[in-house]
Amino acid sequence: MEAIQYSSYKGGAAGLKRVQLPIPEPKKGEIVVKVEAISLNPFDWKIQAANVRPFLPSKFPFTPCTDIAGEVIKVASDVKKFKVGDKVVAMLPPPNGGGLAEYAAVKATQAVIRPHQVSAAEGASLATAPLTAYQALTGSGGLPKDGSMTHIKNILITAASGGVGHLAVQLAKILAPKSHVTATAGARNIDFVLSLGADEVIDYKTPEGKTLQSPSGKKYDLVVDCAAAGTPWSTFSKVMSEKSKIVFLDPSPKNLWTLIVRKITLSKKKVGILFTAQKSDELEFLVNLIKDEKLRVKIDTVYPFSKAEDAWAKCIDGHATGKIIVET
Numbered sequence: 001m002e003a004i005q006y007s008s009y010k011g012g013a014a015g016l017k018r019v020q021l022p023i024p025e026p027k028k029g030e031i032v033v034k035v036e037a038i039s040l041n042p043f044d045w046k047i048q049a050a051n052v053r054p055f056l057p058s059k060f061p062f063t064p065c066t067d068i069a070g071e072v073i074k075v076a077s078d079v080k081k082f083k084v085g086d087k088v089v090a091m092l093p094p095p096n097g098g099g100l101a102e103y104a105a106v107k108a109t110q111a112v113i114r115p116h117q118v119s120a121a122e123g124a125s126l127a128t129a130p131l132t133a134y135q136a137l138t139g140s141g142g143l144p145k146d147g148s149m150t151h152i153k154n155i156l157i158t159a160a161s162g163g164v165g166h167l168a169v170q171l172a173k174i175l176a177p178k179s180h181v182t183a184t185a186g187a188r189n190i191d192f193v194l195s196l197g198a199d200e201v202i203d204y205k206t207p208e209g210k211t212l213q214s215p216s217g218k219k220y221d222l223v224v225d226c227a228a229a230g231t232p233w234s235t236f237s238k239v240m241s242e243k244s245k246i247v248f249l250d251p252s253p254k255n256l257w258t259l260i261v262r263k264i265t266l267s268k269k270k271v272g273i274l275f276t277a278q279k280s281d282e283l284e285f286l287v288n289l290i291k292d293e294k295l296r297v298k299i300d301t302v303y304p305f306s307k308a309e310d311a312w313a314k315c316i317d318g319h320a321t322g323k324i325i326v327e328t
């Protein structure tokens with residue numbers, strides 16, 4: 001089978017190499033999937049860029065990517081949940097990667113069935129990005145999962161045109177239909193983000209965008225910061241309500257410092273940093289939202305496997321509207 005790997009830090013798309021590897025055999029508890037679609041996430045190129053050195057990757061050469069959709073071709077004898085021919089969505093663990101290949105070995109616990117209504121491209125989009133959005137809003141952000149009453153009335157989602165942000169806007173409205181959602185995006189994406197259900201959208205390049213002030217004067221009870229823009233804490237603090245929370249998706253030293261200082265000073269404006277966890281019950285919930293047409297994935301571009309390097313470069317560029325997909 002063909003796989004795409006890199007053998008050292010840095011190098012961007014030019015550092016990717018195509019290699020021939022044996023099709024994996026399923027170990028205990030595993031299935032082998034013929035990959036149909038892979039979704040790229042910024043974390044994939046950030047590992048290559050040495051942002052999480054020395055923790056990731058676990059070894060070189062490394063086959064990147066975690067989010068795949070495909071068809072089960074082999075099943076270990078102890079796996080009862082899947083059979084050959086099942087269509088699945090899976091999230092591989094980031095230390096192992098292995099997604100940017102024609103076949104992948106997947107722990108059965110990390111896969112869920114993909115209903116026929118969900119395309120392979122949609123399915124591949126349904127791991128890291130929506131799980132991040134969901135866990136930021138619920139686990140870290142404090143929105144109830146069952147739609148019950150919450151003190152969280154006003155929500156800000158930054159970079160709402162991106163892979164995570166466009167799903168976070170929709171999930172905020174699903175989880176808390178009465179909430180008021182303010183979002184930030186570039187001018188070209190304002191109508192798109194409004195179509196997702198945002199109540200107001202601020203162009204992030206304008207003076208209002210830089211101060212994150214709600215056009216209707218709202219103070220935010222919950223902020224999900226999907227932009228890796230390094231907005232200072234003082235900017236967020238001014239627009240957050242007295243008892244509020246911000247969830248950073250970027251575990252930068254600056255955001256970690258903000259978290260430590262808020263904890264030490266017992267601030268009522270709380271800070272969380274999210275590390276997305278693979279949870280197949282949540283993945284299944286999200287797949288079903290797509291199947292039932294309650295959630296929609298915006299796909300920026302689908303690249304054939306022969307052009308995966310272009311997809312990688314597009315992801316590094318950071319200007320996708322929605323998800324970037326590679327199809328085998």
Ligand SMILES: NC(=O)c1ccc[n+]([C@@H]2O[C@H](COP(=O)([O-])OP(=O)(O)OC[C@H]3O[C@@H](n4cnc5c(N)ncnc54)[C@H](OP(=O)(O)O)[C@@H]3O)[C@@H](O)[C@H]2O)c1
Pocket residue numbers: 041042043128129132158159160161162163164165184185186187189204226227228229248249250251274275276315318319320321322
């Ligand atoms: N902690 C975790 O476990 C975890 C998990 C997933 C993702 N993340 C992080 O979350 C962040 C978002 O991921 P993603 O997949 O959504 O990224 P993405 O799809 O690459 O985001 C690109 C989008 O963000 C917009 N954007 C960029 N800077 C902006 C700003 N300052 N204000 C408003 N919009 C802005 C861009 O709009 P324009 O084209 O108009 O500039 C583009 O549409 C990344 O830093 C990623 O590493 C963390």
